[in-house]
Amino acid sequence: MEPTDLDSQSAPQDIVMDLAMQAQTFAEGLLRPWNAYQVAIALALLLVAHVAARILAPRLHDWLRGREGWPKWRMRAMVIVHRRLRVLIFVALIWPVIWIMGELTWPSRSYLLDIIGQLALAWLVIAVLSRLIQNRFLRQIIRVGVWIWVTLSVLNLTDRARALLDSAAMNIGETRFSLWLILQGAVLLTLLIVGARFLSQSSAGSIRRNDDISPSMQVLLIKLLQVLLYGAAFIIGLRTVGVDLTGLAVLSGAIGVGLGFGLQKVVSNLVSGVIILLDKSIKPGDVISLDETFGWISSLGARYVSVVTRDGKEFLIPNEDLITGQVVNWSHSNEFVRLDIYFGTAYGDDPHEVRRIAVEAARGVDRVLSFKSPVCHIVGFGDSSVDYILRFWIRDPTGGLTNIRGNVYLALWDAFQANGISIPFPQREVRMLDGAGD
Known part of the structure; x- marks a missing residue:
């Protein structure tokens, strides 16, 4: 039988009223003597854990500073222990107390402590496991959301919470979207994306360590792997929660056409x-x-x-x-690069001797390759000098080009000074004629 509109509107109200009545009953139960004793015991254990953590935390911090040779994973684990020391001590204290009270008294005399112990242990486990998520904002949301759901499970309120979330829904086409469905999808997608990211990073590390794959192919494989993993996580997450992807495919096609016109540069890049x-x-x-x-x-x-x-x-x-x-x-097909520098000498200097000295000077410079011998040629007769070109090879363009050219020029200067070869500069002669000032 189809639910009526009145039933669909009153169902959430009934669930809220039921939860409110249970909360009132639970609050009134705290006023009973044994329940109050259990709350007092939990607060006392929390105080002891706080004091113990204040005493032990500085000593643990100083001890960790001396563990320089430890593996990174062990150091990270100890850092988590240091940050969660108070909760860790509280959990270590409350569970023996629960066990002792369960053995010496009736179960009703320790059920509140049992609930508090389960919640504290759940918070500790969630806080530790959520450290695998690197995004801080997402980590906080998942940590709070999972702990709320664990709290509802411990209090046996999951069915009512699920019914309340499922009652708030709307229909889009043939698909019914409720808060419960959206929450399921968000949690599942988050877990799948975290798993895809972990697999992507692990695989990327293996690909980068493979010397048989060129750097460009490594980048391409890593990008393709990321697209496949994240795309599979998104599709699997939507299919798992029951979302029909047929309409999504049509919608994505229409959006793709619009983006093709508006984001031409992005797509081109x-x-x-x-x-x-x-x-x-x-x-x-x-x-x-x-x-x-x-x-x-x-x-x-x-x-x-x-x-x-x-x-x-x-x-x-x-x-x-x-x-x-x-x-x-400069390093596409091989790592060898040829550089050219230009200089000029006076017409009175022997060009054969100039070429020999220039080649020897270039050979003596670091980074200039000796097995690819430098060469020097005359390229023209200028107004004031005989012009030369000196060519030499290097194999490390990443070390810079300007600096190696400067070093070769300095070597030429020193060699020319030592051998009496002059580097001319343009000169102008001005003659004053008689009567020019009249």
């Missing part, structure tokens, strides 16, 4: 990022120059590439610019 990872044109660690930007690639993102320059600036270059622009990759 995403596609360009995939192309960069597939063709391996750039990868983390490469030295590139684009327009006035010169630096090495720190990371490849879904929307941009992070390039760190020699002065510590980090440029976030959109992926589309790297696809459409002219990029110089």
